[in-house]
Amino acid sequence: MGFLPTFSIRSKQMLISMLTSGVALLLASAGFVIYDRVTVQDEMKQGLLTLAAMLGNNSTGALDFNDRKVAHEVLSALKARSDITAACIYTKEGEVFARYPQQGPGAEFAPPPCQPAGHRFEHDRIVLFQPIIQGDEQLGTIFLQANLDALSQRMHQYYKIAGGVLLAAMLMAFLLSLWFQRFITVPILHLVQATRSVARQKDYVVRVPKESADELGQLIDDFNEMLAQIQARDAALQGAHTQLEQRVIERTQELQAEVAERKRVEGQLLQAQKMEAVGQLAGGIAHDFNNILAATILQLDLVLDEPGLSPQLQADLREVEKGAQRAAELTRQLLLFSRRQIMQIKPLDLNEVLADLLKMLRRLLGEHIDITLHGEPGPLWIDADAGMMQQVVMNLCVNARDAMPQGGRLTLGTRALEVRPSDVLANTEARPGRFVCLSVADSGCGMDPQTLPHIFEPFFTTKEIGRGTGMGLATVYGIVKQHQGWVEVESAVNVGTAFRVYLPARPAAASGASAPAHPPLPRGSETILVVEDDEPLRKLSVMTLQRLGYRVFEASTGAAALRQWNDYEGAIALLLTDMVMPEGINGLDLAQRLRILKPDLKVIVSTGYSQEMARLSASKERDLTFLGKPYEMRLLAITVRECLDRV
Amino acid sequence: MKLRSSLVTVCRASLLAGALLVRGPVAAAEPPPLAEHQIKALYLFNFTKYVEWPVPATAAAPFTIGISGAPEVKNDLLEITRGKRVQGREIVVRSITLTQDVKVCQLVFIGMADKPRIRELLQRVQDTAVLTVGEADNFLALGGMVNFVRQENKLRLEIGLDAVQRARLVMSAKLLAVAGQVKGRVEPPRK
Known part of the structure; x- marks a missing residue:
């Protein structure tokens, strides 16, 4: 049956049905035919036996009285039987006594030869021997031979009938199979179709129609259920896949943003560190330089105050003083950048600052620059040093002018705004809170991205040698940083540059009136101890105070000051001391020691370092007055007087 | 020839068969034909198979065959009937010395040697159940029932059916069929 597997299930089923019914029918027919044949043969045999007995009985007389004629007559009766082809009677000795047919065909x-009793079927005939018995004596034997024509005919008919029945049955089986296939084969074929569709097209949407509740129906149900599960799993997988891809994309974007942000922040940090280092360096130089200049200027003031100077000499000295002032200005800018400038913090309205400056700016910038001011209505209060703020505006505007040699538009703007934590991310220097923004935008040549990172460095300039000091933007940077703010720059080549300065807004309460006009310098007669390691500055301070009527002692170190204290104990009402001094005792230490001896001692600490000032403010020592270096005579006079007058 | 073989078989079948007849034919390749008296003795015995006699009054009564005027036949018949029975009765073969002896027989053979007594003997058993067999030419005419005749060198039978019927004997059709000549009307046997 090796060919069977290649058949379709439909053919197999058909084949099986037809084979089964065919074989069954064939066997039944064969059984019937064989049975009939045996029966017919038996009947034939019985018939022949009866005939033989009859003939034998009829021929006993002939045998007994040796009458062959009579025996022949007896046998000739067989003419009526067409199936008997031959017959013979033997004597008991086995000799032929009579035969049939005696004449004619056959x-x-x-x-x-005579044989013992018995019969046998040969190919086309049956032969039979039977003894002729009379009483208990055998008189002879009779032989009969019959053809099987009747049997063959009968069998032939049977074969025809069986063949016909077989054909009809096969046809019936075929039709019935066709009919019943819909119950078995058709669902299987549907299943096969669906399976193929699923396997080839990955189409899990198909479902097999269920047509019965038997095992096939169960199979189809389970198959459908399996498809549904696969479909659901596919959908889930697809969903998860999409989600995963989405998340990968998101995460990648986040990472890219993060990396970019980190790079940017690192750059900013580096820049800030560089600025800090440059500031330290510049501040260190400027500090010492400033002391020298302060002493020079004070000395010049004193000299110029001398009566009897020739006008020529006076004019020369004025030139010297101008130069010194320019040097002092440069130094001051350096200090501003390095945030070492002492600030005079007051409530300021930024709009007012701009309005005051506007007229001067127009003159300063020239006719070809069109200035527009977009101020937010109402005062914008900040805590700031007015002079520094003016400088910031001036520096930015001058910078803008220099970017627009052919003229252009300068736009100034102010506004109050809330910086949210999310906004802070873009700039390391920014922080959240309420701020006031000053913007200065020009329509100039702009700056390329390579230049931008360096613009706040001191002495960095793109202008030709001699045009700029390179300190303008550095000063702005320093001042703004000192005011707890930051600067943002936006620039595009040939489009323009916009600076935005952010300054902390002054909380709620409005500021008072502006400062009054200069009164005469206050004077006094109290005793003052001046401690300053820088001798020119100390001498100048002492002279200034003495001129104002005070009694002044001086010392160059803390130790010297203590000795002076011992000499003039009790008389000293105020200590004016430098913060940083050699020989271990600084200004603060000195103040603390002397206050042990005289608790109500008034103390002014002068310093060029704003950080130190901040540190001092934070210290436990109460009731200290600070004086930023370099100071003018006026400031010194006012500060001393105020300190002494304080209760 | 056939009759001789038949006789041999009969003799052989009998346990008491005499050595005389057994010896010769068995050994002989071409045995000599039977003598006429032998055939007649055999036929006489065979007649008992085809004729029905009335049932006798006494069951134990023997079946008596009387032979007259044929001593050879009688001797042969003695041999043949030894140990045999007819209708369950013993067979007695005897000579009919006195005429009245014929009355006790059921079968009587009257040979040529006793030809003069034929008429007398037949008359004695007329209309009684005695089968009479003879070998004289006019035996049937004298009222006999079965007569041996020679035709074409063969022994044939003549049957006088009227006498048989008058004697209320029933003779089988088979016997009638082998008879060369049947005289008298064949009637169905009366009850």
Whole structure:
């Protein structure tokens, strides 16, 4: 049956049905035919036996009285039986006594030798031997031979009938199979179709129609259920896949943003560190330089105050003083950048600052620059040093002018705004809170991205040698940083540059009136101890105070000051001391020691370092007055007087 | 020839068969034909198979065959009937010395040697159940029932059916069929 597997299931089922019914029918037919044949043969045998007995009985007389004629007559009765082809009577000695047919066709047959009782079927005939018995005596034997024509005919008919029945049955089986296939084969074919569709097209949407509740129906149900599960799993997988891809994309974007942000922040940090280092360096130089200049200027003031100076000499000295002032200005800018400038913090309205400056700016910038001011209505209060703020505006505007040699538009703007934590991310220097923004935008040549990072460095300039000091933007940077703010720059080549300065807004309460006009310098007669390691500055301070009427002692170190204290104990009302001094005792230490001896001692600490000032303010020592270096005579006079007058 | 073989078989079948007849034919390749008296003795015995006699009054009564005027036949018949029975009865073969002896027989053979007594003997058993067999030419005419005749060198039978019927004997059709000549009307046997 090796060919069976290649058949379709439909053909197999058909084949099986037809084979089964065919074989069954064939066997039944064969059984019937064989049975009938055996029966018919038996009947034939019985018939022949009866005939033989009858003939034998009829021929006993002939045998007993040796009458062959009578025996022949007896046998000739067989003419009525067409199936008997030959017959013979033997004597008990086995000799042929009579035969049939005696003449005519078939008479040439040779009687077989006499045999014991029995019969046998040969190919086309049956032969039979039977003894002729009378009483208990055997008189002879009779032989009969019959053809099987009747049997063959009967069998032939049977074969025809069986063949016909078989054909009809096969046809019936075929039709029935066709009919019943819909119950078995058709669902299987549907299943196969669906399976193929699923396997080839990955189409899990198909479902097999269920047509019965038997095992096939169960199979189809389970198959459908399996498809549904696969479909659901596919959908889930697809969903997860999409989600995963989405998340990968998101995460990648986040990472890219993060990396970019980190790079940017690192750059900013580096820049800030560089600025800090440059500031330290510049501040260190400027500090010492400033002391020298302060002493020079004070000395010049004193000299110029001398009566009897020739006008020529006076004019020369004025030139010297101008130069010193320019040097002092440069130094001051350096200090501003390095945030070492002492600030005079007051409530300021930024709008007012701009309005005051506007007229001067127009003159300063020239006719070809068109200035527009977009101020936010109402005062914008900040805590700031007015002079520094003016400088910031001036520096930015001058910078803008220099970017627009052919003229252009300068736009100034102010506004109050809330910086949210999310806004802070873009700038390391920014922080959240309420701020006031000053913007200065020009329509100039702009700056390329390579230049931008360096613009706040001191002495960095793109202008030709001699045009700029390179300190303008550095000063702005320093001042704004000192005011707890930051600067943002936006620039595009040939489009323009916009600076935005952010300054902390002054909380709620409005500021008072502006400062009054200069009164005469206050004077006094109290005793003052001046401690300053820088001798020119100390001498100048002492002279200034003495001129104002005070009694002044001086010392160059803390130790010297203590000795002076011992000499003039009790008389000293105020200590004016430098913060940083050699020989271990600084200004603060000195103040603390002397206050042990005289608790109500008034103390002014002068310093060029704003950080130190901040540190001092934070210290426990109460009731200290600070004086930023370099100071003018006026400031010194006012500060001393205020300190002494304080209760 | 056939009759001789038949006789041999019969003799052989009998346990008491005499050595005389057994010896010769068995050994002989071409045995000599039977003598006429032998055939007649055999036929006489065979007649008992085809004729029905009335049932005798006494069951134990023997079946008596009387032979007259044929001593050879009688001797042969003695041999043949030894140990045999007819209708369950013993067979007695005897000579009919006195005429009245014929009355006790059921079968009587009257040979040529006793030809003069034929008429007398037949008359004695007329209309009684005695089968009479003879070998004289006019035996049937004298009222006999079965007569042996020679035709074409063969022994044949003549049957006088009227006498048989008058004697209320029933003779089988088979016997009638082998008879060369049947005289008298064949009637169905009366009850």
